Amino acid sequence: MSVSMTSTTTISDARPVGPDGNSTLASASDNLKWPLRLWGTLIALCIVLFLDGLDVSMVGVALPSIGTELNLTTSTLQWLISGYVLGYGGLLLLGGRTADLLGRRRVFLIALAVFAVASLLGGVVDDGPLLIATRFIKGLSAAFTAPTGLSIITTTFAQGKARNKALSIYTVFGASGFSFGLVFGGLMTGIGWRWTFLLPVPIAIIALVMGYFLIPKDTTKAEGGHDIVGAILSTAGMLLLVYTVVSAPQAGWASARTLGSFVLVVVLFASFIAVEKRVAHPLVRLGILRNGTLVRANLAIVGLFGSFASFQFIVTLYFQDTLGWSPLHMALALLPTGLLVAFSAPFAGSVIDRVGTPRLIIAGLAAMTLGYVLFLRVDTHPIYALAIMPTALLLGVGFALAFPAINVQATNGIEDEEQGLAAGLVQSSAQVGAALVLAVTTAIISAHGTGTGSAADMLASYKPGLIFVTCVALAGLLVTLVRKRA
Numbered sequence: 232m233s234v235s236m237t238s239t240t241t242i243s244d245a246r247p248v249g250p251d252g253n254s255t256l257a258s259a260s261d262n263l264k265w266p267l268r269l270w271g272t273l274i275a276l277c278i279v280l281f282l283d284g285l286d287v288s289m290v291g292v293a294l295p296s297i298g299t300e301l302n303l304t305t306s307t308l309q310w311l312i313s314g315y316v317l318g319y320g321g322l323l324l325l326g327g328r329t330a331d332l333l334g335r336r337r338v339f340l341i342a343l344a345v346f347a348v349a350s351l352l353g354g355v356v357d358d359g360p361l362l363i364a365t366r367f368i369k370g371l372s373a374a375f376t377a378p379t380g381l382s383i384i385t386t387t388f389a390q391g392k393a394r395n396k397a398l399s400i401y402t403v404f405g406a407s408g409f410s411f412g413l414v415f416g417g418l419m420t421g422i423g424w425r426w427t428f429l430l431p432v433p434i435a436i437i438a439l440v441m442g443y444f445l446i447p448k449d450t451t452k453a454e455g456g457h458d459i460v461g462a463i464l465s466t467a468g469m470l471l472l473v474y475t476v477v478s479a480p481q482a483g484w485a486s487a488r489t490l491g492s493f494v495l496v497v498v499l500f501a502s503f504i505a506v507e508k509r510v511a512h513p514l515v516r517l518g519i520l521r522n523g524t525l526v527r528a529n530l531a532i533v534g535l536f537g538s539f540a541s542f543q544f545i546v547t548l549y550f551q552d553t554l555g556w557s558p559l560h561m562a563l564a565l566l567p568t569g570l571l572v573a574f575s576a577p578f579a580g581s582v583i584d585r586v587g588t589p590r591l592i593i594a595g596l597a598a599m600t601l602g603y604v605l606f607l608r609v610d611t612h613p614i615y616a617l618a619i620m621p622t623a624l625l626l627g628v629g630f631a632l633a634f635p636a637i638n639v640q641a642t643n644g645i646e647d648e649e650q651g652l653a654a655g656l657v658q659s660s661a662q663v664g665a666a667l668v669l670a671v672t673t674a675i676i677s678a679h680g681t682g683t684g685s686a687a688d689m690l691a692s693y694k695p696g697l698i699f700v701t702c703v704a705l706a707g708l709l710v711t712l713v714r715k716r717a
Contacts, residue, residue, distance in 0.1 A: 268445055272387065275441035276380040277401050279343055281408035282431050282438070283373045286350075287315060288412025288543055290366075292558050293424040295551065300424065303359045313477045313666070314363045318370025319377075320662035321469035325462045327378035327655025328514050334449035335383045340442055342375035347435035354428035365428075381654035383446060385642045392584050398642070399579030399635040403572060409630075411569040413543065417562025461506050461514035468499035473663060476670035480677050515652060519645070524588075525653060527711060528641035529660040531592050534707015535633050536661040537668030538599065539626065541700045542606075544669055545676075545693050553611060553689045564619055571627025572634075579635040588640040589711065595633025596708035602626045603701040607694065611686040668703050672696045 265273075290311060298308045330338040346369055353365035384401055388394040419426040475492035482488045507513040520526060550561040583591060602625030609618050641657035676696040 269387075271441060271445040272447070273384065273397055273400065275438050275445055276383060277404035278434060278438040278441075279339075279346075279376050279380055280401060280405040282346070282434060283319075283377055284405045284408030285412045285415060286369060286373070286408075286431060287312070287540075288409055289416035289419065289427045289430075290315075291543065291547055292413055292416030292561070293420045293427045296420055296424040297362075301357065301359050301362070307359055307363075310363045311366050312669075313473070314366040315370035315373075316477075316662055316666040317470055317473050318367040319373050320370075320473055320659060320666055321466050322371055322374035323378055323655045323659040323662060324465050324469075324515060324652070325655075326375035327382065327652050327658075328458075328462075329375065330379035330382055331649070331652065335379050335386070336442075336446045336449050338375055339379040339383065339446065340439060342372045342379070343435060343439050343442065346372035346376065347432055347439065350428055350431045350435065354425045354432070377658050378654035381638065381642070381658070385645075385654070387447065390643065392580070394642075395583045395639055396580030398639045399583055402635040402638040403575060403579055403631065405634070407569060407573040409539070411573070413547075413565050414562040414569055417558035417560075420558040458506070458510050458512055458514040461503060461510060464499055464503035464506060465514060468496055468503060469659070469663060471499065472496045473666045473670075476667050479670065480674040484674070515656075516649065519649060519652065519656075522644065524640050524643060525645070525656065527589075528592075528637045528657055530710050531596065531633065531707050532637045532641075532657055532661045533664030533668075534596060534704050534710070535599065535630070535637065537664040538603065538700045538704040538707070539630065540665035541669045541672040541696065541703070542603065542626075544672065545696050545700065546606075549609070549690065549693055553686045553693075554613075564615065565623055567620060567623040568627040568630070571624065572631045575631035579631065582632075583636055583639055588636040588643075591632045591636035592640070593708065593711050595629040595631070595636065596704060596711060597629075598625045598632065599629035600701060600704040600708055602629065603697065603704055607697055607701070609690070611690055668700075672699055675699050 294308050294311060297303065297311065326338070326342070349365045349368040349372060353362055353369070356362050356365065381398075381401070384397050385394060388397040415430065416427055419430055471492060475489060475496060479489045504517070507515055507517050546565070547561065550556040550564065551558065556564070602622040605625070606619075606622040613619055638657065642653050645653040673696075676692050679692045679695045
């Protein structure tokens with residue numbers, strides 16, 4: 232077992248500089264009693280990550296209302312989610328590397344401004360394709376803010392207790408946004424679905440103003456040029472992979488179109504690897520993948536995020552279509568998950584310091600797997616306290632334990648100039664993994680029925696998808712266990 236796996240408190244020799252060109256702000260971060268400016272910087276970054284998570288799950292709750300008002304088919308509606316994921320997952324690596332090269336503060340603020348404008352446009356348009364376009368732009372913006380925000384933290388706070396505390400607070404905000412998205416989605420949809428698009432606008436503006444005045448100015452940037460060919464190949468490969476899996480249920484998994492797309496995906500990624508081995512300044516230094524803790528973090532977050540995103544999709548259908556619940560009723564049913572994640576934030580960093588990341592990741596994935604297993608018992612007349620609440624509580628505990636630990640593990644031991652790359656890799660795994668698992672889950676549900684019959688028939692069509700979600704979380708747990716024992 233490597234030292235970096237068993238300990239998260241090794242202090243890095245590198246000390247990032249503050250806005251005045253010295254190490255004042257960074258030195259302050261060594262002391263866990265941070266000044267107000269440092270807290271303000273962290274809060275601004277946390278707000279933006281909260282918005283990234285909130286946006287995905289909140290809009291999902293509003294899909295039925297959007298489809299009714301704009302007269303959109305089910306296949307068109309799915310692109311309101313898939314469009315965001317395509318922009319987010321496909322461009323994360325490029326976003327992280329661009330921040331390293333051009334300056335993290337500059338890239339972060341520009342991308343956040345674009346996110347706010349796209350949110351405003353999404354709340355006022357009346358055309359389906361235009362609405363999907365705004366979702367893609369928001370995903371693209373998040374692909375730059377997410378890895379950039381994480382790398383700002385990891386280069387501002389010294390590795391060890393200070394960085395663990397900052398990262399635990401930061402990542403729990405992201406998990407809270409994803410968890411509370413259903414709650415806010417239910418509340419906003421009750422007023423009108425457009426509010427699910429408009430709600431992020433004032434929040435993003437507040438974060439933009441805070442970031443402009445509080446985030447330290449860039450004094451150093453990573454050396455090297457732009458790997459344009461690598462960026463094109465990796466982005467094209469990511470986009471085509473997600474698009475192929477998302478569209479495969481409609482086109483057919485064995486159709487010439489789907490098989491041809493998969494072949495082209497392989498060609499694109501093989502070409503990308505060949506370019507990265509030869510180019511002077513690669514987008515992704517392939518040697519970083521020899522870092523075992525980083526690889527394990529990426530595999531763990533696929534199991535965590537992939538299973539949870541698909542579970543949210545299934546329970547949205549189950550609660551609203553099978554049980555006939557309102558969006559608000561559904562939101563209140565899942566409120567314990569969000570509350571547990573949110574209130575765990577002040578304690579996550581100290582727990583990581585005492586226990587270490589591998590044990591927390593294992594415990595978190597185990598809790599989530601058990602939660603999914605228990606949910607398999609649901610029927611068409613569930614008793615909330617017995618059939619639903621245990622799962623909601625276990626998922627909240629699991630996310631609160633595993634999500635911060637995974638992000639800490641992914642960035643520990645990584646040089647400052649590659650923090651954006653490491654952040655982009657782990658978040659790419661989360662988003663692309665979620666898109667792939669969701670696409671497969673949807674295909675499994677479709678193969679076992681249309682879900683338009685009786686409540687019992689609809690539930691029967693969801694059960695195979697729930698089993699697959701459980702297997703994804705279990706696979707993430709087993710990989711983490713095996714690697715830890717090795």
